[in-house]
Amino acid sequence: MKRQSLNVQDYVRGVESGDRAVLARAITLVESNRADHREMAHDMLDQLMPRTGSAIRLGITGVPGVGKSTFIEALGLHLINGLGLSVAVLAVDPSSSVRGGSILGDKTRMQRLSQETEAFIRPSPSQGSLGGVHRKTRESLLVCEAAGFDVVLVETVGVGQSETTVANMVDTFLVLMLAGAGDELQGIKKGILEVADILAINKADGENLSAADRARRDYKNALHLFTPRDAAWHPPVLTCSALESNGIEKVWDTVIEHRETLRASGAFSLRRAEQNQSWLWSLVEDELLQTFKANPDVQEELAMLVDPVRTGQINPTGAADRLLKIFFGTRDA
Numbered sequence: 312m313k314r315q316s317l318n319v320q321d322y323v324r325g326v327e328s329g330d331r332a333v334l335a336r337a338i339t340l341v342e343s344n345r346a347d348h349r350e351m352a353h354d355m356l357d358q359l360m361p362r363t364g365s366a367i368r369l370g371i372t373g374v375p376g377v378g379k380s381t382f383i384e385a386l387g388l389h390l391i392n393g394l395g396l397s398v399a400v401l402a403v404d405p406s407s408s409v410r411g412g413s414i415l416g417d418k419t420r421m422q423r424l425s426q427e428t429e430a431f432i433r434p435s436p437s438q439g440s441l442g443g444v445h446r447k448t449r450e451s452l453l454v455c456e457a458a459g460f461d462v463v464l465v466e467t468v469g470v471g472q473s474e475t476t477v478a479n480m481v482d483t484f485l486v487l488m489l490a491g492a493g494d495e496l497q498g499i500k501k502g503i504l505e506v507a508d509i510l511a512i513n514k515a516d517g518e519n520l521s522a523a524d525r526a527r528r529d530y531k532n533a534l535h536l537f538t539p540r541d542a543a544w545h546p547p548v549l550t551c552s553a554l555e556s557n558g559i560e561k562v563w564d565t566v567i568e569h570r571e572t573l574r575a576s577g578a579f580s581l582r583r584a585e586q587n588q589s590w591l592w593s594l595v596e597d598e599l600l601q602t603f604k605a606n607p608d609v610q611e612e613l614a615m616l617v618d619p620v621r622t623g624q625i626n627p628t629g630a631a632d633r634l635l636k637i638f639f640g641t642r643d644a
């Protein structure tokens with residue numbers, strides 16, 4: 312059956328009424344790079360904005376295999392069945408652009424959650440992504456919020472710069488860790504700890520239990536070396552088992568505690584204000600870069616410059632200068 316095309320009003324009304332099919336299509340619209348789609352998405356977001364802002368925005372990161380999807384399934388089920396909340400999950404699948412099919416894998420991993428009527432799971436291929444976050448994840452988050460979800464979870468794989476990007480769009484940033492073999496701290500990434508609000512050592516079950524507890528203490532000590540992101544909040548280190556649904560409630564209670572602490576100190580609204588400001592800048596940067604890369608004269612020159620720059624025959628500084636001159640030259644003409 313051919314899908315009926317929707318206009319901006321259809322999208323807005325569908326999203327506002329919580330229609331899942333329209334919501335899914337609205338996110339596709341937001342992710343699209345087509346000029347007419349971008350314009351429609353812009354109009355739609357403008358109209359949806361007044362309905363955004365009230366969801367609990369939680370970012371979840373961790374290395375591949377740490378158990379993010381399993382954790383989100385366990386947490387999602389707790390939120391829906393235990394607390395009566397509705398949950399949207401935005402998951403960027405890092406491997407899909409390479410292997411072309413693991414989105415399916417993720418759906419089966421969150422199978423029980425995906426069957427809940429109060430859940431909406433949106434895996435996005437990481438094409439067009441910044442180190443594992445889709446360029447439009449923030450916009451998708453707002454669309455989910457406008458659709459009335461109480462909680463929006465954003466999953467990102469803990470590689471590259473994706474963690475800072477996601478930390479910049481959520482209220483609370485949760486980092487899942489593993490009790491590794493050998494030196495617990497060797498895999499620690501400074502960047503990640505600087506933006507973490509809560510750390511949880513996952514897979515604290517079976518034979519791994521005491522190692523997880525040791526790791527918890529080691530991370531706790533390591534965190535003392537960092538200046539906390541907010542003076543009022545020192546990131547706690549917890550343990551949990553996503554597989555056995557153990558410690559998940561405690562993680563959620565800590566999310567709420569973090570939220571309340573930030574609200575009480577005024578840091579919450581400050582964080583959101585700063586996020587809006589950095590969103591503004593990323594939109595401007597994004598638009599500038601797209602226009603630059605789409606410029607035919609720039610493309611032509613770039614094609615000639617790439618090889619000599621790679622082999623060192625042309626200095627990158629000079630090449631960049633040339634491309635920018637061409638770009639601004641064509642725009643002035």
Ligand SMILES: Nc1nc2c(ncn2[C@@H]2O[C@H](COP(=O)(O)OP(=O)(O)OP(=O)(O)O)[C@@H](O)[C@H]2O)c(=O)[nH]1
Binds near residue numbers: 375379381468551
């Ligand atoms: N023992 C144990 N295994 C777990 C736990 N959580 C996840 N796993 C297992 O670890 C493997 C990876 O889990 P995923 O949930 O797919 O991990 P992920 O972080 O989403 O992985 P990517 O999507 O590839 O980045 C699976 O085989 C899970 O069953 C846990 O708490 N305990």
Ligand SMILES: [Mg+2]
Binds near residue numbers: 380381417
């Ligand atoms: Mg996963």
